[in-house]
Amino acid sequence: MNVLIAVLRELIGLFVDDGSLALMILVVILLADILATLMPDLHLAAGAVLLFGCLGVLLANVARAARRR
Amino acid sequence: MTDNLAHIGPAMTTAFLASLVEAVEALTIVLAVATVRGWRPAGLGAFAGLLVLALIVVALGPLLDRVPLHLLQLAIGILLLLFGMRWLRKAILRSAGVIPLHDEATTFAAETAELREQARRNEARLDWLAALASFKAVLLEGLEVVFIVIALSAGRGMLVPASAGAVAACLLVAGVGFVVHRPLARVPENTLKFAVGVILSAFGIFWTGEGLGVAWPGADLAIVGFAVLFLIVGLASVAFLRRPRIKALS
Numbered sequence: 001m002n003v004l005i006a007v008l009r010e011l012i013g014l015f016v017d018d019g020s021l022a023l024m025i026l027v028v029i030l031l032a033d034i035l036a037t038l039m040p041d042l043h044l045a046a047g048a049v050l051l052f053g054c055l056g057v058l059l060a061n062v063a064r065a066a067r068r069r
Numbered sequence: 070m071t072d073n074l075a076h077i078g079p080a081m082t083t084a085f086l087a088s089l090v091e092a093v094e095a096l097t098i099v100l101a102v103a104t105v106r107g108w109r110p111a112g113l114g115a116f117a118g119l120l121v122l123a124l125i126v127v128a129l130g131p132l133l134d135r136v137p138l139h140l141l142q143l144a145i146g147i148l149l150l151l152f153g154m155r156w157l158r159k160a161i162l163r164s165a166g167v168i169p170l171h172d173e174a175t176t177f178a179a180e181t182a183e184l185r186e187q188a189r190r191n192e193a194r195l196d197w198l199a200a201l202a203s204f205k206a207v208l209l210e211g212l213e214v215v216f217i218v219i220a221l222s223a224g225r226g227m228l229v230p231a232s233a234g235a236v237a238a239c240l241l242v243a244g245v246g247f248v249v250h251r252p253l254a255r256v257p258e259n260t261l262k263f264a265v266g267v268i269l270s271a272f273g274i275f276w277t278g279e280g281l282g283v284a285w286p287g288a289d290l291a292i293v294g295f296a297v298l299f300l301i302v303g304l305a306s307v308a309f310l311r312r313p314r315i316k317a318l319s
Contacts, residue, residue: 010209015151025150029277036281047283051274051295053139055302058154058161058270065158066167066310 021061028053077230079268079292080221084234087265091210092242093256097173098206100246103210106199114203115133121204128221130228145220145278146273147222152216160263161303165310171258214239221272237286267303271295 016022020061028050080111095115103111162168181203188196218235222228274295278285283293 006205006217007208007212015148015155017155017226021154022151024148025154029147029150029281030278033281035165036283040282043281043283044212044286046281047278047285050278050281050283052272054150054270055298058158058299059302059306061167062158062161062167062306062310065162066165069167 014064018061018065020064021057024057025054028057073169079226079232081234082152083265083268084214084218084221084231084273085238086261087234087269088214088238089242089256090258090261090265091213092239093173093258094171095176095206096211096242099203100250101177101201101238102199105181105184106196107135110196110200111203114200114205115207118192118204118207118211121208122215124217125212126215127216128197133219141254141274144274146274146278146280148216148219149269150273151270151279152220153266155264155266157270157299157303159264160259161306161310163259164263165192167310173256173258217269220269228259263303267296267299270299282318 002060031053032050035049036043039045084191099111104112136144159168163170184199184202193246214235218228218231222231271292275289275292288292
């Protein structure tokens with residue numbers, strides 16, 4: 001049972017370490033999805049939101065982590 | 070031949086590098102078990118872990134073929150972004166000295182001490198506990214390898230090259246570990262994690278975008294551009310976080 005719980009924890013831990021990073025990535029993906037759905041002709045704009053949104057999230061997250069320590 | 074290599078190279082190399090990191094971590098625990106209790110429980114546990122991993126791959130493979138490509142791209146892309154950016158974040162913070170570097174020698178010492186403490190408490194069950202520790206290490210680190218191989222290969226017919234990269238890394242680490250009988254503390258784990266984090270994040274952006282209906286300029290070549298951007302942002306973050314803090318004069 002302990003092994004099963006450890007495996008489940010590890011599975012979640014594969015993708016979520018810092019909860020705020022995972023949440024912000026999902027928010028960026030949602031924004032890109034909304035843009036791609038509302039304006040299918042401007043699909044590259046959705047791509048730009050996805051790419052630069054994720055880069056921005058990464059920058060903000062490491063800066064915040066460094067400030068906290 | 071060159072086209073073929075250019076096609077399979079990134080998946081194979083990424084799987085190799087990522088698996089190298091995970092195999093080194095698993096080897097540290099297996100070696101700790103072998104040091105305290107011998108190779109029999111360590112080997113049995115590791116073998117059982119590999120068997121479960123093989124079963125997971127065999128069970129998941131056919132299931133993935135039934136998922137529509139568009140949905141598969143989106144799901145794998147999102148998971149790759151979560152996974153890759155998690156690795157990249159940690160590698161940036163470690164490179165900048167914000168959090169300590171992962172140290173295989175320390176992990177080995179901690180695991181050995183824990184097994185010895187278990188031996189003191191309950192000698193009779195120790196072989197079972199030692200094998201379980203080895204099994205857990207191989208299974209848990211192996212799950213990351215399995216995810217990376219599946220994510221890099223799904224929907225692109227890359228299962229064989231990605232698996233070959235992963236198996237080559239595991240065999241290399243197992244072989245070196247068997248010869249030196251010591252944790253591989255000199256493997257530049259954080260540099261590898263940094264590089265793999267950059268590549269997986271780039272793949273994640275590409276697949277998520279494709280899943281959302283984005284037709285990237287340059288098709289697959291866009292991944293290289295994304296990787297360069299993630300690398301620049303990662304290195305700039307390290308340089309920024311490493312700079313000496315200027316204290317305001319009071």
